[in-house]
Ligand SMILES: Nc1ncnc2c1ncn2[C@@H]1O[C@H](COP(=O)(O)OP(=O)(O)OP(=O)(O)O)[C@@H](O)[C@H]1O
């Protein structure tokens with residue numbers, strides 16, 4: 496039985512889809528069979544980020560409605576044979592499926608794949624409830640901004656209320672230059688408030704934008720520092736003890752990362 | 763009626779005089795099973811309240827040890843007196859003899875958690891949070907509020923109009939404090955961070971925040 500991981504955030508635009516694409520592709524690079532599920536019905540993106548938009552015939556709502564079989568809707572990645580995408584419908588909305596249906600769908604997928612990664616829409620309404628319905632693990636994405644951290648906190652509370660305990664945190668779009676100047680929200684403060692395990696810090700990296708436009712997740716690019724961060728995150732999920740990366744040679748920041756790493760270990 | 767009682771000597775299982783063995787077993791099942799995790803490993807000094815036969819004692823000891831994971835330390839004895847009424851009464855009134863002005867003897871809700879944005883904890887009595895209260899969370903008590911962590915949310919103490927209620931925290935950085943119908947909010951901008959435990963009380967119609975450990 497595979498693991499169903501939901502990638503969520505509360506606030507929009509913080510990097511859920513980017514994280515889903517990169518972690519998912521990262522798993523397949525590690526030899527794990529993986530399927531990405533786009534639960535952002537009506538605002539689908541994951542297909543574009545994966546460069547698979549032109550191959551969509553059926554989508555998630557078609558499967559739920561019985562228009563096609565699950566197998567028919569799965570799109571095989573162009574590079575990796577163990578990586579698949581179940582795209583969202585674009586012409587429907589979040590109410591087109593129920594949490595119960597999502598749960599059945601993801602458990603069906605978990606029978607065949609090592610990892611089922613669900614890209615959650617922003618917000619806390621129906622789309623969120625659908626996306627978390629079948630998950631047995633959650634990753635919360637935030638950026639180093641007060642409003643994003645606030646929403647992440649709300650989401651962690653809702654996840655816990657729905658039985659998804661111990662979610663893990665990805666801090667995305669960290670700007671090393673701003674951290675050095677002291678202009679960016681302190682990572683220690685974020686961990687202090689959210690009080691969950693840190694899975695990784697992804698720097699702000701223009702490779703992400705380039706790779707998104709090309710439909711090739713940065714995790715496959717050895718020159719991308721964000722790609723490296725995502726490779727490390729994947730290894731940590733797989734249980735490897737990967738030290739936090741040296742994002743530039745700022746001493747203060749490094750010692751902070753060391754501290755966070757200590758925090759990240761199970762007490 | 764309590765079924766397990768802590769005394770100076772340790773824990774006792776209390777048995778009513780008029781219960782037969784089956785009833786006792788049923789009662790144990792009802793009362794101990796749901797809190798099995800709590801009682802597991804507990805050391806029981808003895809049974810109290812009913813004179814047991816040796817067979818009954820052995821059977822109960824066996825049940826408590828094997829089914830509920832506790833251990834009974836004492837041996838079979840005929841002396842099964844409950845605490846005398848006098849002793850019981852003494853325990854309950856001990857607080858009255860304390861030489862302090864500010865003793866609260868009222869219901870308390872204790873929550874061991876991080877209280878997060880969007881969550882509300884409301885209680886008819888006092889609230890103790892063992893953990894942090896995050897921005898966007900709200901704690902509302904008819905009595906006082908104690909946060910054994912950082913208070914960053916909204917605290918409403920004395921919500922029925924009790925100006926004697928207080929809000930205290932190891933690190934008191936609330937967005938807003940209300941006591942009764944008096945409201946105060948944190949200063950705009952990044953407030954000053956003190957790291958001493960503080961307490962908000964009503965004085966002369968205003969909410970004042972001050973350290974409650976004078977020597978720190
Ligand atoms: N580490 C990064 N460095 C630079 N740009 C990034 C990074 N992460 C995400 N972005 C950019 O931020 C934008 C939003 O990212 P993304 O679509 O992944 O967010 P989302 O949380 O899925 O948004 P939505 O809530 O709308 O679904 C995209 O344009 C993406 O390229």
Ligand SMILES: [Mg+2]
Nearest residue numbers: 511512535540
């Ligand atoms: Mg998205």
